[in-house]
Amino acid sequence: MSTLSTADEAVATRTVASDAFGRKSGARAVKDQLARALMWGAFLVALIPLVWILGATIVKGGHMLVDADWWGKSQAGITARREGGGAVHAIQGTLIQAGVTALISVPIGVLTAVYLVEYGRGRLAKAVSFMVDILTGIPSIVAALFIYALWVTTLGFQRVGFAVCLALTMLMIPTVVRSTEEMLKLVPNELREAAYALGVPKWKTIMKVVIPTSFSGIITGVLLGLARVMGETAPLIILGPYTAVIATNLFGGLMPTLPTMIYQNYSEANQPAIDRTWGAALTLILIIFLLNLLGRFAGRFSKVKS
């Protein structure tokens, strides 16, 4: 669109320049310039929080991350008053939970999208699409309450990492479905027909032609979806309380994560704890931004153009 905006300007300038058509009145020109200034201003205002948050977390938490201990040790046996220890327990927890969440939601999400694009006709498909919309809008705290009601109250299990994964799955499925759906729709029908005409069955056409063609776009959707759920904290507070030690069992005991590490320490008054909180925040932001950028990068290899 920006090419167009230059074209607009060229046209606009020409209109101004040609006296034969009369000059713009002063008020109109002022309004136009005012609007331009406002739009630039709005953009700069929108950048303030981003720059501010990034700057603050880097200034206050950056020094934590350059310490090798941060990436190699947990907080086992370290109190809020004491310095030292690391975040490896929380980083591990976050990555494990995100990985398992992706393992569950990607197949379900991609298959649902395949159903909607390649198979779905009639009322069932409409119902599925509607439910995906509802899932998209479900607040994370409600998803967490549902899993709590199912996992803890009804089934009588403990609050464990896997329950968190289930809640995150509910939040990730709709993102995966919607982005995959968009990408599958971009695959030209001609390719499906070419495969059918070679005597390739439908399921193989989908697996070997349709999905590979839209693969990088699907990856983009998955990475962006994953980046979104990684920062979710509400399900963790309800279903996955913090612990200061390394714990990798999804089905037993507490499992620490970066968001709960922040939540645990945010109200501490002791400087070491505050430093750790900023460090955890910066680490979390870095992981999420990395995933985000990776996702956008993957999109560049797309074989289909929107």
Added chain:
Amino acid sequence: MAKRIDVKDLDIYYGDFKAVEGVTLTVEPRSVTAFIGPSGCGKSTVLRTLNRMHEVIPGGRVDGTVTLDDQDLYAASMDPVAVRRTVGMVFQRPNPFPTMSIRDNVAAGLKLNGIKNKKTLDEVVERSLQGANLWNEVKDRLDKPGAGLSGGQQQRLCIARAIAVDPQVLLMDEPCSALDPISTLAIEDLINDLKSQYTVVIVTHNMQQAARVSDQTAFFNLKATGEPGRLVEVADTQKIFSNPSEKATEDYISGRFG
């Protein structure tokens, strides 16, 4: 080995809409038959019923019979997937698979159907590319993406892909309409060569092309707007272009409408 196609009393529907009515024609083995007619008269639709591609469109169905030698393509026991392996198709716009190399594009039909032997595949790729007059142009870059070829080369790649599964019949839906004159000539030469091994049916908008490449020509037309399309006349190409039996055919050939 080429086969004979018999179409009898074929009605074609999109849902409740009858698109084509009462088509009966025979296509001899090792010959080229051209379908001509104005836009929207159903010639591509008829073509797509010859390999059951019509059913890919939701609501698409047919009445009547299409037989390949003596096999009824629409018999209940017949698997449409198997039909499409026997009757190959080339489309209007070249559509190589964008994720695959030139080699994999040609081998796609065999590979996706579970043939893995590398030696067999390599042989088929070479033979098919030679069959499509493309081997010399691409033999040094078989691992490059198929989408990197020119339009005419892409279309010949699609022809190579279609003949790699060794069909009995080759259907071509306006294969040159997206190509420049030189590429068109290359494809027309190729059609002439293919005739020695395959039964070829080609839909074309271009009457000169029909006259150049085909042995038999079928003229399709609409009775009136909103009515189903129908087969007006089918005969030797020479007869259609010099002495058609129907007035409508003559009007169309001489450029009075369409």
Added chain:
Amino acid sequence: MPTITGRSAVDELPSADGRPPLEADTATTGRLGDRIFGGLAMGSGILVITLVALVGLFLVAQAVPSLLNNNANFLTSREWVPSGADPRFGIVDLLWATIITSILAMLIAVPLGVAVALFITQYAPQWLSKPAATLVDLLAAVPSIVYGFWGLKIAGDYFKPVAEATSSVLGWIPFFRWDGTPSAKSTLAFAGIILAVMILPIVTAISREVFAQVPITHKEGALALGATKWEMIRVAVLPFGKPGIISAAMLGLGRALGETLAVTLLLSALNTSDAFSFSVFGGGETFASRIANDAGEFDSAQKTGAYIAAGLVLFILTFIVNAAARVVIERRKAFSE
């Protein structure tokens, strides 16, 4: 059958009498594969339907018993004593805080987001347009809890003068009254501002999308009449984008209603004994922050049920708002197709 590949597809055709071919029949396996794969795809779809149905079912089933034991009016009471011999709980305070923070967020984020979207699609030089869009999108990548922590530790202190100035000028309106408690960063107003930053990316992204779809002919038509760029935007771009802006506002509102952690870290709980305050400079808790704050105390079915009932109201609220957004989007589709 001698063929150039030495293998003929017709060998795999069933013979005329329908007998299956002798060779490995890939066609039939294909059909089996189709059945399995198609079944899996449909199964996933049905799973999604079941999931949403279960959410509704479980929340209702566990909320109802608690609601039946409730001795206060759930919709009109300000009390929150969800357990014990005399459970009394209502959602008035939660509803007020939730709605006021979300609407505040929407009032700030929508004009700003629309302006940013106009900047990206109409004003930004070509080289800046894409990076600008990415930067705004990155705002959505900052985790909610980091927003809360940042607001609490840093940004909140800068809000104090703003709150003081506003209440000293407009304090005669109950809506803006402030006596210094709670502290500026713990007020509904500040939570609303943080929420505004958080929903800015979604508002911008949706507005950007519709502005980019404005037909070039509309724009050129306006410019050809001698309109300035701003006039062109007013007569061509904004009217075309209006339904998109409305749905962007609704989706942003939906997001703000359920946003949890940023609000949880900032807002200070009210005492039920305090008089109800209409001021945006008051404290309070939203549905989400109340549930998150008390997550450690879900020890009895009665108590858990009360929180689940609150969650159910939040679910219904976001559902209505999101559904309204969908309706607007669908209408627009009907017009543009």
